[in-house]
Amino acid sequence: MDIQKAIADRRTIKKFKQDSIDESLVVSLLEKAKMAPNHRMTEPWNILFIGKETRVELKHKTDFGGAPIVFAITSSHGKTEVEHSENLAATACFIQNFLLLAWAEGIGAFWSSMGASQAVKEKLQVPADADITGILAIGYPEEIPAAKERADIQTKISYLK
Template sequence: MTGPVQDAKGCFPQAFRAELDLLMKLRRDVRRFRTDPVDEAVLTRCLSAVSLAPSVGLSEPWRIIRVGSDAARAAALKNFETANAEALADYSEDRAATYARLKLSGMREAPVQIAFFCDDETEKGHGLGARTMPEMRRYSVVTAITLFWLSLRAEGLGLGWVSVLDPDQMARDLNVPQSWSLIGYFCIGHPERLSDTPELEQEGWEQRFAALPIETR
């Protein structure tokens, strides 16, 4: 195994840590993509990061669907547009006006679209850690997604997490087993622009905490 040399305490060099910190700061939820294609070798390399993620009981419950056909993408887009219209109707006055301005998906532009599911009934891992907290399987998928996300950003690619949709309808449209639960639908491609500030913050939807909310008991 090659990489930055660790010191006697197992610490990585300061330059490496600074670059890792920058990578995390520049990991943004991208909604504005260019339409040029993504190199398949690069995408495969980024997807390999999923296998590095921790998982409860070593269950590796992630299940990945490449959404490539016109029919599947049209169904996903319809799902989003329906849910988006319903969400807009739930807001009132100024908040509704702000919501209407937001670009909440890159589904029309992103050249790569992927859905991550969790197999809630996988026998892999023999139930270790999931008997008491079955939601840990889904958390495991989220950690895998996070590593995938960072890997994409390191390759100059962006990822947009689309959550304004009906997950059950998505599962039906993609014809997955009933034991699979949608964790996220993702748009992937070359971002139109880069920023270290969340777009929702730029658009005035919400602000990040000024300080980390930590309590002591």
């Protein structure tokens, strides 16, 4: 699958088949995703696979759509506010790389923001000097929703003198 097709076709998946995914495939996709841009080569992301007990404790409203694999991706704060912002951006790029690579393999994902909660951060034992950039539920899609309308890019472009 070429990159343009992966970007155009990728969807947020909210319901997954029960089919398992080989963890080595997931790790291989994460390995490739690490080529995300990151200022000063900080590689600020860390991956935390969430087991069944912890998953139950998180009490996600749909149990992550029944996805066979759930993991959190954290981003270290860095030494300054600028580095903190750069690290969050780099980690988001890492996640996007992963999402596109997974989609190309037929694996869908749901990116949950529930990691923004301090209670979730504590449950996942994330250190104080890191943020949860996202909790990803991944699996083979049970349903693939239609694309949602997006604003014309021209409405997002400004020119400065």
